Amino acid sequence: MRAVASGTRAWLLQRLTAVYMLVFLVLTLGRCAVDPPASHEAWRNWIGTGGMRVATVLFFVGLVLHAWVGLRDVAMDYVHPLALRVALLALVGAGLAAFAAWMILVLAGL
Template sequence: MIFELLTAKYPGMRRWLTQRLCALSMALVLLLFWIRLSVLSPQNHHDWVAVFSPWWWRVLTLWFFICMLLHAWLGVRDVLRDYVPHLKARALLQGLVDLAVWGNALAVLWILFGIHF
């Protein structure tokens, strides 16, 4: 039953499920972040750097931001499709949203891993 809903017959179901899985993933990462902050309780800049210094935590943070950007992109896309009937205006707005999403993704990579573009 669930696999039939994820076929091309129901294209919106995959986007809906993706958005819900992204939200669940972000909630789990936030829970881990809260636990990590409770255990480490950073007090100064050096402590905060230590919180984000392990490679696995930076990868998990990157995963959080990828899920957040995908979740937001899907939500804004659906809002634009519902409320902007003019195709050219919708395409322009979606292009601006796409630029913002890619800009934020590059900023996250730069901040977390020091990758320069």
Template sequence: MVTTITSFGRSGTFDWLYQRVTAVLLTIYTFFIVGFIFLSKDFGYESWSALFAHRWMRVFTLLALLSTVVHAWIGLWSVITDYITNLLMGAKATVLRLVIELLLAAVAVFYTAWGIEILWGL
């Protein structure tokens, strides 16, 4: 079995499974939010604020945020490794791919930290 230095022990099967699980969670979250918006009698700041005052909603939203990050990371990693590696060959492709992955990882960490701050007021 061949593994790359950036795989961190992951396999294609686990990536596929993670994407499917996160997609299901994001679908459930989306249907819940859309349902809340359309079924709310008086949808506005007060009802939205009351919904997010519940701890379970903040946890559900945090799970959706983390699912978005994991889902996006796996998808972008797959696309980057396929296209950058096929577009360029050799050391330039590896360096460019690692720089892009580092930038995307920094954005993912920033958005995750920002989301946690918004949800929990830390």
């Protein structure tokens, strides 16, 4: 069986995004615990730096991919009527796309 059909790629993608998100959260929360931003402006300046902005964008891309793989697998495993599964996946995809668009607007405003 090919890796595409076996779900190995989806499994690996979900694990890699989970590891990245965990590392990002630990480092970000650790930095905020050790040296908390003094004001909203200081926080915006820190998040707006090049490296942190890229890391934050990657975090949210990983979050959307992680959520899609997980919810898609749940729908494929437990929602048996095809029409209902397609409708559910369309709603999940639209919701994740809306979330991604919102995050782009938020991060672009920094």
